[in-house]
Amino acid sequence: MKDYIQYNDWSIVEEGFHAEDNRISESIFSIGNGRMGGRGNFEETYTGDSMLGNYVAGVYYPDKTRVGWWKNGYPEYFAKVLNATNWIGIGVKIEGEELDLHTAKVLEFRRELNMQKGYLHRTFKAELPSGKVVSVDAKRFLSIVDDECGAIRYSVKAENFSGKIEFRPFIDGDIANEDSNYDEKFWNEVAVAAGDDEAYVVLETKKTFFHVATGMKWAVSLNGTPQSPSAEGKTKEKYAENIFSLDVTEGDEVVFDKFACNVSSENHKKEDLLEWAKTHVGKAFDKGFEKMLAEQAEAWAEKWEWSDISIDGDVAAQQGIRFNIFQLNQTYTGRDDRLNIGPKGFTGEKYGGVTYWDTEAYCVPFYLCTADPEVTRKLLVYRYKHLEKAIENAEKLGFENGAALYPMVTINGEECHNEWEITFEEIHRNGAIAYAIYNYIRHTEDKAYLAEYGLEVLLGITRFWTQRVNWSENLNKYVMLGVTGPNEFDNNVDNNWYTSYIAMWCLKYTAESLEWVKENNPARFDEIVAKTNLDVKGETEKWAHIRENMYLGYDEERGIFLQADGFLNKEQILVKDLDPKFLPIVHNWSWDRILRSNFIKQADVLQGIYMFEEDFDLETVKRNYDFYEPRTVHESSLSPCVHNIIAALIGDEERAYSFYLRTSRLDLDDYNEDTKDGLHITSMAGTWMSVVEGFGGKRIVDGELVFKPMLPSNWTSYSFKIQFKGSLLRLSVFADKVELENLSDKETTVKIYGEEVTVPAQSKSEVKR
Known part of the structure; x- marks a missing residue:
C-alpha cells in the first residue's frame, strides 16, 4: 500500500514529488470527458520513468495475438484502444537549458486533481543544473461541454534570473502502445501542418483506418500583457510544433494558454477532419481559458448534483467515494451508444480499453441511479447492436439456431480475448448482460425496451444456455461442464454454481419477457418470432425442463453451495494462515500452484448470492459468506464491493467497513500494486454500490424500493x-x-x-x- 496521497474532501493531492511512484500518480491524476482522456503526464519534457497516455474513445487497432499454441476458434487479434497523439506537450528551455524534473532539483511540488470543478492543477519550483530557478503553475482539463477539446494554462516565473525562455508547444503523433504485441506502431501519417500560432496532425490507424485529427492553437502573455512573438512552425513525420522565445527579467511571469482538439472519423467525414479540427480549436481559442474553465465547473456541478455521496466524519472514506464517482463520470457520459466502459477507462493500456462484463454487473447499477435513464439505455443498446456478432461468436464454437455468446472482451462485438479458460469457458458474462436488462427495467419501468431491443438479446442468450448444458444420466440432471466462474483461480471446472444459477434465472426471465411482449405488443411479438424462427411452445418447454432439472452443487455438512465440483477436494487453507510474503499470489505463485489451491480471486458463489439475495434466507447467506470470504484473496478489483454488501446485509460492520475502504481507496492507496497500469474504472462503480447497497441497504423487492441503512461507527x-x-x-x-x-x-x-x-x-x- 502507498500512503502519499493527502486526505481531502474534494481533491486528490500529492505534496512533494514522488518520482519513484510517478506512474502511479500519472494514473491517479488522469482526466477525461467521455470522448477522450489522458494520464496525468507533465506538459514539459520529463525523461524519468513515465507512461505517456492519451486516448480517443472508439478508435482501436486489432493487434495480432501472441499465442504459442493456436486452438481452433481463437480470435486472431486483441483489440486495443490506441495510445493517441500527445496534445499536451509544451517544451520549455531556460537560456537553452531544458526544463526537466528528472534532471532538475525539485524544490517544491504539488499536484491536485480538483474533482469538484474537473481540472488538474500542478505547481512546482525547480532549480536547473545551471542554478536557475523557475516556478511553474499548470492547470489542465478536458472539457465536458466541448467534448472534443481540451485546454492548458501554463505559467512560468523567472525566480532568480533574467534571460530568454523558449516555448515549444507541439502535438506528437509518433506514439507507440507499451502493450504492442510486436513492438509495432499503429498510426500512419495523413497530414501535418504548422502555422504561426497553430499546428495540426492527421493520422490514420493501420488496418482499421480510423482517422484522427489533432489541432492546437495558443496565446501568450507577459506579466498580464498579451504578446505576439514571432513563432517558427516546424513539422516532421506525425509531428508539428511552434517555437518562440520571450525575454524575461527576474520576477517576470509568462502565461501560456494552449487549446487543443481531437476529432475522429467516428464523428466526422474523413475528408473534412482537418477543417473540423481548425473549427473546434478556433472556437475553444475564441472562448478563452477562463470561460472554458467556468463552463467546466458549471457542468461538473450538475454532475455532482445527481451523483455525489456525502460522508461526514471520515475524510479518507469521503475522498475515496468522490474519486471513484469522478472517474466514472469522466469516463462515460452516455452520449454515444457506440461507446462503452473499459476496465481502465482513459487511464492506461492494460485490458486494451475494451468492454467486459464489468459494465453490466457493476457499472449499470451506478448509472441507473445517478444519471438520466437514457445513459443506461445506451449501454444496453450497445449490446443489442452487437447481437449478430454474438451469434457469430457462438457459431464459431458450434452453437446453432441463433444462440448468442457475447464476447468476454470486445470493442466491436467480436471476441478478441484468447485465453481458452476465459474466452470459451467464462460464459457467465452472458448472464450479466441479461441481468442488466432486468435491472434497467425494474428501475425505470421502461418495459417497452423488451419489445424494442431486449427480448431478442434474451432469446439469443437463452438459446446458448439450452445448448451449453447436457443431460447427465449419472445424476439424472442437466450439468454445465468445462466452465470458469468469476473465480479465475479455479478454471475449467464442472458445474460452477454461479454460472448454472444465473443460466437458470435467464431461462426464467426470458420466458416471462416473451409472455409480456406477447400480451402487450403482439405485432412486435409476431415480428420477433418470425425473425428468430422461434418455436414458442417447443423452446419454452425446453427452458422449463432445464430450469426444473439443473444440477447445483451443495454440501450438506457445511450447508453451503459448492463453488464447483471438486472444490472441497482442495486443501482448505484460510488466507489469514498464508504467509504474507506470498501475497498477492498472482505475482508470487505459479499458475499451477494457484489452480490447485482453494484460494478465490473474487466473489463467485457470493456473486450469485448478491445478485439473487431474495432467493436465500439470511442464515444461508451467512453460512456461505463465512465459508468463502476467508478463502478469498481479493486479487480482483471487483471483489471487495460484493463482500462489503453481503457483510452489511448480515450485520458484520467491521468487515463491511474494511471492504469499503479497500474498494474505495484501491487505486489511491495502490492496494494490489497495479495502479501504475491504470485505474480500475469499472470496479469504481462497486464503490458506489458499497455505500448505497451495502451501508444504505438499498434493494428492490417486489418492485418496491427498500432501504435498511447501517451507519459505520466512525461516520457521523x-x-x-x-x-x-x-x-x-x-x-x-x-x-x-x-x-x-x-x-x-x-x-x-x-x-x-x-x-x-x-x-x-x-x-x-x-x-x-
Whole structure:
C-alpha cells in the first residue's frame, strides 16, 4: 500500500514529488470527458520513468495475438484502444537549458486533481543544473461541454534570473502502445501542418483506418500583457510544433494558454477532419481559458448534483467515494451508444480499453441511479447492436439456431480475448448482460425496451444456455461442464454454481419477457418470432425442463453451495494462515500452484448470492459468506464491493467497513500494486454500490424500493441520491434517524427498516433508527 496521497474532501493531492511512484500518480491524476482522456503526464519534457497516455474513445487497432499454441476458434487479434497523439506537450528551455524534473532539483511540488470543478492543477519550483530557478503553475482539463477539446494554462516565473525562455508547444503523433504485441506502431501519417500560432496532425490507424485529427492553437502573455512573438512552425513525420522565445527579467511571469482538439472519423467525414479540427480549436481559442474553465465547473456541478455521496466524519472514506464517482463520470457520459466502459477507462493500456462484463454487473447499477435513464439505455443498446456478432461468436464454437455468446472482451462485438479458460469457458458474462436488462427495467419501468431491443438479446442468450448444458444420466440432471466462474483461480471446472444459477434465472426471465411482449405488443411479438424462427411452445418447454432439472452443487455438512465440483477436494487453507510474503499470489505463485489451491480471486458463489439475495434466507447467506470470504484473496478489483454488501446485509460492520475502504481507496492507496497500469474504472462503480447497497441497504423487492441503512461507527452521517421509476430521492442516515427527501414532483413510497414511508412531492420524512 502507498500512503502519499493527502486526505481531502474534494481533491486528490500529492505534496512533494514522488518520482519513484510517478506512474502511479500519472494514473491517479488522469482526466477525461467521455470522448477522450489522458494520464496525468507533465506538459514539459520529463525523461524519468513515465507512461505517456492519451486516448480517443472508439478508435482501436486489432493487434495480432501472441499465442504459442493456436486452438481452433481463437480470435486472431486483441483489440486495443490506441495510445493517441500527445496534445499536451509544451517544451520549455531556460537560456537553452531544458526544463526537466528528472534532471532538475525539485524544490517544491504539488499536484491536485480538483474533482469538484474537473481540472488538474500542478505547481512546482525547480532549480536547473545551471542554478536557475523557475516556478511553474499548470492547470489542465478536458472539457465536458466541448467534448472534443481540451485546454492548458501554463505559467512560468523567472525566480532568480533574467534571460530568454523558449516555448515549444507541439502535438506528437509518433506514439507507440507499451502493450504492442510486436513492438509495432499503429498510426500512419495523413497530414501535418504548422502555422504561426497553430499546428495540426492527421493520422490514420493501420488496418482499421480510423482517422484522427489533432489541432492546437495558443496565446501568450507577459506579466498580464498579451504578446505576439514571432513563432517558427516546424513539422516532421506525425509531428508539428511552434517555437518562440520571450525575454524575461527576474520576477517576470509568462502565461501560456494552449487549446487543443481531437476529432475522429467516428464523428466526422474523413475528408473534412482537418477543417473540423481548425473549427473546434478556433472556437475553444475564441472562448478563452477562463470561460472554458467556468463552463467546466458549471457542468461538473450538475454532475455532482445527481451523483455525489456525502460522508461526514471520515475524510479518507469521503475522498475515496468522490474519486471513484469522478472517474466514472469522466469516463462515460452516455452520449454515444457506440461507446462503452473499459476496465481502465482513459487511464492506461492494460485490458486494451475494451468492454467486459464489468459494465453490466457493476457499472449499470451506478448509472441507473445517478444519471438520466437514457445513459443506461445506451449501454444496453450497445449490446443489442452487437447481437449478430454474438451469434457469430457462438457459431464459431458450434452453437446453432441463433444462440448468442457475447464476447468476454470486445470493442466491436467480436471476441478478441484468447485465453481458452476465459474466452470459451467464462460464459457467465452472458448472464450479466441479461441481468442488466432486468435491472434497467425494474428501475425505470421502461418495459417497452423488451419489445424494442431486449427480448431478442434474451432469446439469443437463452438459446446458448439450452445448448451449453447436457443431460447427465449419472445424476439424472442437466450439468454445465468445462466452465470458469468469476473465480479465475479455479478454471475449467464442472458445474460452477454461479454460472448454472444465473443460466437458470435467464431461462426464467426470458420466458416471462416473451409472455409480456406477447400480451402487450403482439405485432412486435409476431415480428420477433418470425425473425428468430422461434418455436414458442417447443423452446419454452425446453427452458422449463432445464430450469426444473439443473444440477447445483451443495454440501450438506457445511450447508453451503459448492463453488464447483471438486472444490472441497482442495486443501482448505484460510488466507489469514498464508504467509504474507506470498501475497498477492498472482505475482508470487505459479499458475499451477494457484489452480490447485482453494484460494478465490473474487466473489463467485457470493456473486450469485448478491445478485439473487431474495432467493436465500439470511442464515444461508451467512453460512456461505463465512465459508468463502476467508478463502478469498481479493486479487480482483471487483471483489471487495460484493463482500462489503453481503457483510452489511448480515450485520458484520467491521468487515463491511474494511471492504469499503479497500474498494474505495484501491487505486489511491495502490492496494494490489497495479495502479501504475491504470485505474480500475469499472470496479469504481462497486464503490458506489458499497455505500448505497451495502451501508444504505438499498434493494428492490417486489418492485418496491427498500432501504435498511447501517451507519459505520466512525461516520457521523452520510447521504446519497438515487433515481427510481422517475423519482429522485435523497437518503440521509444519521445516528438516530434516517431522513428521506423526495426531490420529485410526484408522491413516492418506499420501505425503510420494513416500515412503509410515503413522502409527498418536494417533501421530507423521517424514520427513527
